[in-house]
Amino acid sequence: LKKPPRAQRRLDERAARKLVRDRQKLALAEPGGAPERPIEVISSSVIPVRARATPCPLCAGSLNLDEEIALDARLRAAVMTCRRCGVSRRLYFTLPTTN
Numbered sequence: 001l002k003k004p005p006r007a008q009r010r011l012d013e014r015a016a017r018k019l020v021r022d023r024q025k026l027a028l029a030e031p032g033g034a035p036e037r038p039i040e041v042i043s044s045s046v047i048p049v050r051a052r053a054t055p056c057p058l059c060a061g062s063l064n065l066d067e068e069i070a071l072d073a074r075l076r077a078a079v080m081t082c083r084r085c086g087v088s089r090r091l092y093f094t095l096p097t098t099n
């Protein structure tokens with residue numbers, strides 16, 4: 001028995017939303033996806049390069065680096081927006097300790 005189109009559409013939308021949630025969860029678990037899992041870089045000049053080299057976790061489009069935030073002496077957050085789907089993403093980096 002085939003489902004009526006409207007119900008089917010609702011199911012598709014639900015599946016699409018779940019996929020987005022799953023991908024976002026996955027992106028958070030990746031290195032740099034959370035402040036507890038920052039990407040180690042040798043200098044802050046590497047951050048924009050690494051940030052731009054990271055594709056959007058949802059559509060694999062390229063991300064725009066909006067700003068860099070210093071969270072503490074070593075921790076940096078790169079605030080990015082996807083040029084294709086518009087999702088915002090943060091990547092976390094840690095700098096070497098300065099002596």
Ligand SMILES: [Zn+2]
Nearest residue numbers: 056059082085
């Ligand atoms: Zn995207």
